[in-house]
Amino acid sequence: MKKLTLSVACLATISAFGQVKDSINTKDVDEVVLTASRKRENIKEIPSSITVVGEKQVQSQLTVNSDITSILQYTVPSLATSSGQTSNTGQTLRGRQVLVLIDGIPQSTPLRNGARDLRSIDPSVIERIEVIKGASSIYGNGADGGIINYITRRSKSDKKISGISQFGITGQQYGGTLGYRASQLLSGKISKFDYVVSLAYEKTGFMKDADGVNLSPTYSTAKMNNYNGMLKLGYAINDNQRVEASYIGYAAKSDLNLGLKTGKYGVTPTIGEGEGKNLETTPQGTPRNHNFKLSYDNKNLWKGTSLNVNLYLQDFRTVYGYSDTFLNGGQSNVISKKTGARANFDTQLWSGKNSQGEMIYGLDVLNDQTVQKLEDGRYWTPDMNMTNIAPFLLVKVDLMKKLTIKGGLRYENIAVKVGDFNTLSTVKSDGTFTKSIFVTGGNLKYNALVGNIGVRYNINPMLNLFGSFSQAYSINELGRILRTSTEGTIQNLETKPIIVNNYEFGATGQIAKWVNYEITSYVSTSKLGATFVQSPDRALTIQRSPEVVYGVEGFLHFTPTKWINFGGSYSWMEGITSIKDDGDYSAKINNSRISAPKVLAYVQVRPIQSLSVGLDMLHAFAQNRFEPNAKGLYAYGEGKVPEYTVFNLKSSYEVNQNWKVSLGIENLFNKTYQPAIAWWAARDADFTNSLGLRGTFMVEYKF
Structure with missing residues (x-):
């Protein structure tokens, strides 16, 4: 570790926690990452806060649970725990919303955050996951808390054809829980062409708690049909130039037909029983997530300058369950279509014996059209058409082979065209209605100059220090703000963007060649945040007020x-807000964003070369930050969360160089507990148990 780095568009800490766990039987943990600066860089040269979840770790976690929100909760220290549902509501990163990408293509829908972006791809096609922790503007709108970028598999062999075939079954010790999955990946190289093609299908069974009772059908992952397809075609024009076209498609559709028996918050869980009332006309889930990308790389556009150009399109639709919070009830859809282009130039400014300079610059263009509509055609949000044009510049300087300074600027120029619409008439808790009003749309314009700067100084292998400042700029939850409008025109609403300032300081290093550590502290501030609060009509509205979020995290391996x-990791955070905008930060940001402290621990042994056995532990601490009202009831997001501990077992046996069998057991000791959201949401319908003991057996064939 001989460099010190300062980063522009995404500074935080280099967290190799996920990466280090993969280090058994690997030569080292040096890894090339793409997300931090949108170019290939060695992780030792990046002053950013990064967790890399490597391919082996993704595949190992896949044998326990194929739900990617579960994989992430066990591998990313500062990410909140999973709800175990199709929705990733509450699974924030460092207390703020995260921008999810697939190969750099944005999956999140910040204009109307549908909380379905984490579950947008099957893990069988993931080569690694790069997590940038802390505010970042490098990929545009929505990265208040950081970025999660799913990097998909690429062709690594010179063979004309090679492949991986997987088949697995899952089940619990109760009837009806059997599920199965199958995937096939082929890759190869023919002359100057290379390709990767993959198909995956999963059918889940019923999901039951530790007592064998069906979990709540609301946002359930039970009886789900999951599909994933990928095609990548690359062509090397010459040694310097390459073009690549890719398509990645994902769909998840539920055929669960369970009735809902609502429990009592804190007493009895909400469960599924019997058959449903067939109020839903469309299966819950994400019926489509299409991603198209065309890229061109030129390593020598002119002397000392390389070029990368990406064109992309994403077409996304997700469907929610039946809701009676508005007049006549119904199901809603979040529909989003994004088209974009990125041009990245990388110029070597100078290169000397003890120093070098580099400049990365370019332009991003994004069009995001998002709307939330009911199945019967009624609009819950207006049509929102956003265009974002953002030039950027990053300068990196390496000095004395130990110190790296990175700094840059990005100019956000955003215009949103909002259509006219009628708000829905909502149902209050006492059974009365709020009246629908007509809202005149119009044009909203935003612009800002955001910057990043960071320094990393690698003193010696045992001690490397870094510090950084980074900003994010986002228009988050504009749709939810608009749909709860009480004004007749959008110009009278508080729709200002969120600008987050992130400050960070940390240390990392290696002791005695067999101990790795990292510790990081951070503070993020914003003059206007965005937090869910519940109104008297049961709708979730957005509270806009100044915020401060701070915390620490670290790992030992x-x-x-x-x-x-x-080894293991620990993360802790706190968030405060000034509700009256008077400088008094005595109020706390609620638990829907500020997650409880979390400990991750693991042990992995290989008694013989062909056998690997591992045990993961997740311990979520108790969280008691708010008081109930006079009736003993908590407001939404303020419920008291008890602690829990859960263990998972992972094992694999390599029969020979082609065949491998794996066995994973989730919730090894069949513990009865509830996910954090069941407690902090403080609503009877959301009080659900977590999944009981569940096993997965997989067979893999490589050729």
């Missing part, structure tokens, strides 16, 4: 011998 490694 031990590899005393080649046949064992173990």
